[in-house]
Amino acid sequence: MVISGEKVRLRAITAADFPRIVAWSNDEEVSRYLEGDYPLCLEDCPSWLQKAKSDRHNKRFAIVIKDDNEFIGDIELDHITWRSGDAELRIRIGEKIRWDQGYGTDAVRALLEHSFMQMNLSRIYLRVFTSNLRALRCYQKAGFKKEGRLVRRSPSGEPREIILMRVLKQEFMREYTQKQYSA
Secondary structure (H helix, E strand, C coil): CCEECCCEEEECCCHHHHHHHHHHHHCHHHHCCCCCCCCCCHHHHHHHHHHHHHCCCCEEEEEEECCCCCEEEEEEEEEEECCCCEEEEEEEECCHHHCCCCHHHHHHHHHHHHHHHCCCCCEEEEEEECCCHHHHHHHHHCCCEEEEEEEEECCCCCEEEEEEEEEEHHHHHHHHHHHHHHC
């Protein structure tokens, strides 16, 4: 399955993607804000991918640029609760030269459209560190609204503030419909 946005496509992750996934996972600047289980060595990649593929509560995709098919990041829905229609979104643009060019926002919008229209989910939520200004801008442009705050301790013991955000299907569809009519 391929999901298309304006700038990017979301496709299945393949073994050819493993070297970049590992490189991003080991890059401190890229992984600074990440939570989740990303492989740190190539040997862990096949089982990591198999676990994701076999989990019906997780959908993970590679993000590629439409123009040249360059693999630049990954995006996932995790903790999918089919009965209530909720899922948690995570995204990582691993190629730093692709930061601040709208690829993340486009990938998020494409996955939201797929989530609400094809998967029939009703609410997508996420957690983002308040210091991650790039991600906050991305999520707000994609339609997420702040819902709450919490504080977690980092491994070194320092407090880190997290913003909880969400977008509801009806909000997204209202904006999506307005966009379709104005195009």
